[in-house]
Amino acid sequence: MNGCIVAFCCEHSAYPAADLAGKLRLHYPENLRVIRVPCAGRVDVIHILKAFENGAAAVLVLGCEDGACHHITGNTRAKERVKYCNMLLKEVKVDGRPVAMFNLSPNAPHKFVRAVNEITKIIKESGR
Amino acid sequence: MIIAERKPMEEIKQLIAPYKKVLVAGCGTCVTVCWAGGEKEVAILASQLKLARSAEGDKIVTLEATVDRQCEKEMVEELKDKVAEVEAVLSLACGAGVQTMAELFEDKPVLPAVNTTFIGMPEKEGLWVEMCGACGDCFLDRTGGICPIVRCAKGLLNGPCGGTRKGGKCEIDPEKDCAWVLIYRRLEKQGRLDLMREYYSPRNFRAVKRPGKVQAAKA
């Protein structure tokens, strides 16, 4: 899957935002693959690492806005795990692979598109 | 339970540097609960090693396995087929587990991936603190259930050193509570302060011969 961006999208915020982006015909890079999760807090470190093992260029974790997680602490935990993942990747010197967390609400399709575009830019700049 | 901590990644990479096929072995008991060497940590470490080697233009094949208790010969025995396939074993168990594996599979290098640190308990989510020094001569009855050997920086047996800081903090480590202040307060609550008036002579640190042995009386 060289070149794909794997995006874990929470069903309460990012997934509907992505749907809305489609409805509004807001375009973003085609190499995005969305995996729907019930809460950003379900995403675990091994899921992110396996995505890279399989050749992903970057991993996005998208959840609800701060203080507005449907399950209260899910988005905070996701953020901590993404930070931990970045540390693990740095340890083995593969930190050129970006993992990032974005917060958004279900009615913010432009934020979704912005997140995808931002991470795409980072990939291009790191020369992958 | 036993608390362990994963070794720095640089050290682990050096340990497995000569090998191309490795079994990453976890343990389902203590190290699982303290998030150092359970099934999840095995998977994460294996993944990291694969990513690392691949970034160096090289390769490593990893097998993953976690047994309930790596310090039990019968349980470790079950790994023999996997061990036969690899060049070395990277164990995430405590020292007891590593040595059990090493004893059963004498022909393979068994490498420790974690540092076994202490006997402790969780203070809050993700934070484990040392509680017991395994001194072999427990006298927690006299200190209201608080161990000064481990929790007092100087390991004193007869009250505070006199250097206790304001707020009941330790002279040596201002982040730490003075164990003897804690002991005093605990005994006060229980109405057993008279215990603090008794003098306890210097401990016999040879109570535990190394390596320790305990033979149970019953069959």
Place this chain on the structure above:
Amino acid sequence: METKIGVFLCNCGGAINNIDFDAVVKKVAKFPGVTYVNLSSNLCLKEGREKMISCIREENIERVVVAACSPEFQEHIFREVLEKAGLNGHLFSMANIREQCSWAHDGDVTMKAVELVKMAVNKVRLLQPVEKKELPVNREVLVLGGGFSAINTALQLSRVGLRTTLLEKEAALGTGPEELESFYGFDTGSMISAVEGDENIEVLTSAQMMAVEGKIGDFSVRIKKEGEEISRKYGAIVLATGYQTALALDSEPKLRAKDVAISGINIVSQEQFCRMLRNSSLETEPKTIGFMFDFSDENSRFTTLATLNNALEAKKKWGSEIYVFYKSVKVDSEGMEKLYQEARDCGVVFLKSEAPPRITAENGRVKIEAKDVFLGEDIILACDVLVAEELYLPAEGAENLSSLLSIRRDSRGFFQDENVHLYPVGSEKKGIFFIGGCRGDLDLGRVLADISSVVMKVHELLSSGKILVAVERVKADPQKCVACLTCIRVCPHGAIQLVRVDGSKEVAEISDLACDACGICAAICPAKAIEFQGYRDEEILAQIEAIQEL
């Protein structure tokens, strides 16, 4: 033996027009396990669904993938189709080739569509069935509090046929600001009689909740009433425990509204001023009265209402000179604009200032100094009485209740009202609700709406005496669980507890009723003992593995 997977593609009546469906069908038919692939143009319509049901039956399909619009839209419809065709509704996965593929990119997206289908097929291959069951629940409701919100909630719950207990810690019902009566024109006395005469409502006064355990449909509550302990069970708990006020003054913030005089000058709360108005034997009628509001708390419409009402009444009763110092007069509540106009027409003077006025004592009167925004000048007023601004704070005992119920409070200490997903009356635990002042909401119109909202929700949950649940959708395997207590501590919905199995071992058990299917426990379990059907590690990893080179 490979399970038979059927893939149903849909072009959404032609709305998906940048995918070469023939190519997709060819590729998908080759995926391991796929025994049937078909393209429709309106799969979700009645005809499409009926055709799907017969296909599933005729082709002996065991698992289904639908590649069409977003699952947010139609997932439940297709799960029903599976059930009608005799399959467990959970053996289903959807590939979003419309909103997140066809509509999101320019040009031909056939390759991405194929991959999205492969991800869904990989997942569906591993899915396990989840059964549904009806669990019995307790139909009685506990309402904590004895003021306006609590009383009206109990009355409405009774009207929909649910038995309620009103639990009030004071000796009598109806405790709350008296000014509510004159402002809103209702009669506390008749409300209380209605409650006391209602056979569906049990009133327990001088009673407090000491402990609460359990989950929605099955809360066990221990109550202490005048030294006696009572144990009860309820299906839902509603908190209507109110609020308290404190005077907000620059000089001494957070004075209790009960304090009367400061340094011998007359500074009162709205409630005290109401009492002055009602006091027929008042010694001297104040000739000059000052009001101030909207400086410390910009959210409370209740203070605006109180000020306008009190100012008007004082004007009519005593004919005093009345000056209102404000930052903004927010009239976005029912009837407020009219009231404001009435006050001005009566001769109440409104003075706008940016900063809170300075309050001092001078010759036994209250001196107020503020810079008027419109005049651009300093105004100095000496008045007989100042009705000071009040802060609305969580009631005493809110902290205790919060820890009894293990429910968070928001940044102001009120019960959770800042999370839009739980808004307006929910909490992070199913079956526990908040209304009115304890939620920081003091606008009568909104409170009434919230009461109806809670009653509707509780009725929906409990009225039939049964709740339909997914059985063991999230489950901790007792063989693998090491009882480390991590999941119990992190579950945001309080749905997990330690239970004894096989007579000796203690393991974590997740309640099907209370679980809200977030998966936080599944992610954090260090022993990987928790399986969340549909989102197990292998099911997520299978989707990742399906993604190939573009």
